[in-house]
Amino acid sequence: MSETDAQDETLVETLQLERIEMNLFRGTSPDNSPGRIFGGQVIAQSLLAAYETVEARVAHSLHCYFIRPGDPTVPIVFEVDRSRDGGSFTTRRVVAVQHGKQIFNLAASFKDPEEGFSHQAVMPEGPHWSELRDQMEVMRELMKNAPEEAKRWMSRSPPIEMRSKDARTYFLDGAKEPVAQNWFRCRTPIGDDAHMHQVILAYASDMNLLSTAMRPYGVHWQTPGLQSASLDHAMWFHKPTDFNQWHLYVHDSPSASDGRGFIRGQIFAEDGTLVASVAQEGLLRMKPPK
């Protein structure tokens, strides 16, 4: 299967919301979702719901909590609270609901672009995306003896293309440093809408992040007994960017304790511009043996 396989729909289409009322929206999950909704999807759809209630301003930050696992077989309802429409800032809160219960919340802030003081962290050294192989391709190779179902899942071409210098060692046991670098971009066209690039960057920012906190323990999301899930997610958008182009996502985990791992991320455009920062805490626990 080639990397350029046609997709049934673009990610922009997958994330689309239906407006039910002024502050009320409904979204769905793709048909091929695994047992639970991917966290990045709910982040992206909630940010989109907030954007539907904001005129002409740009999101500069968002903070969310994953409260309950999302069910991909039913729609998600997004309720927007218009916290403030101020002179320079707009604030919104969104709650995502399924089966009458909150599964997720997001708060976000929007403002008009302006010029001003500027500095940024330097992009770290590392291999260029052109020197690396597609993560799915590497996984397919590593898991050629996997069960049919897993192989079927891996045969798809996901909308986010990922190239990691660690892809080859991902399923190898043994302690590693809690740092990682991934190149990524959206494979399907995002279009001219600047805020959709932000929405899809938010979608992708939940990928591979938590696994960085697992690296010192030689475990990964397929290790039997390991329970892992994103608990929260925060993101700051420093600069607009074109996410159909390659970006470097640098992670490090300053802490794990008490069943939780903490990871921070920085997203650089290929020219070294720091376009976004990310922070996430995730559940990281071995189920006690029965």
Next chain:
Amino acid sequence: MDTKTLVEALKLERLEVNLFRGTTPEEESRERIYGGQVIAQSLLAAYQTVEERICHSLHCYFIRPGDPNIPIIFEVDRSRDGGSFTTRRVVAIQHGQQIFNLAASFQVAEDGYEHQSDMPAAPKPEEVESDIELQRRMLKDAPPASRAWLDRPQPIEMRTVGGRFDVGNPEPREPNQQVWFRAKDAIEGHDHMHQVILAYASDMSLLGTAVRPHGVSWRTPGFQSASLDHAMWFHQPTDFNEWHLYHQESPSASGGRGFNLGYIYRASDGALVASCAQEGLMRMRKARPAK
């Protein structure tokens, strides 16, 4: 205001199961409410609705300036009471409008994987002049009213390594700084009060990190700065009567905003007890004709 007065002043009155009222300590500024106070009171409001679990993270937005002259209403939404996690959202209201929101998560303490980044090198707190002492030295010829203001008791003791950048001439410096801090007197009451006071103090000095490379300070005419959001992750419990190193760095400033990360280490054993992230407004107001 000493630490004991602060702990008392942060306390909330319960109006209904999920509704609380707080006030601003009398000794505080009457212009706008200090952000850390609203963070601390909102966390306390959430704690009032949580049984036996410990806060491991919070995320907030500052939405409007708080008015210190009237009470603040805190409305708690019980988002979830789950098997191992409890989630809460709090909105702080004044004059019928949201001034602040917080979301927080609470967890039953458990054991598991452990790692942490090492505490960076720093001069010992005993070797660093306190911010107040430095300000007293700088302002020794100031009018008595200003000096009296510096002599009032402080709930949090702060010692900035290399001296507070915004005192005197703010020449451009690297976008990182280190501050030693602790609650000045014993924090009494519930165990979680140490966490609440740490959250209170974590809004101090962080915003200034992003400002350092740009040769301005809050005293520069036309310079505008304010906390926009605040996030905090509590990695382990701590005694905030001990010295803690608040190591701060700013990876970015752009578009009128500065972004800061802070790591809080306990001096006695180097444990990373909390991490913080904050974005702040930092802009020069449009130039006005000189006086």
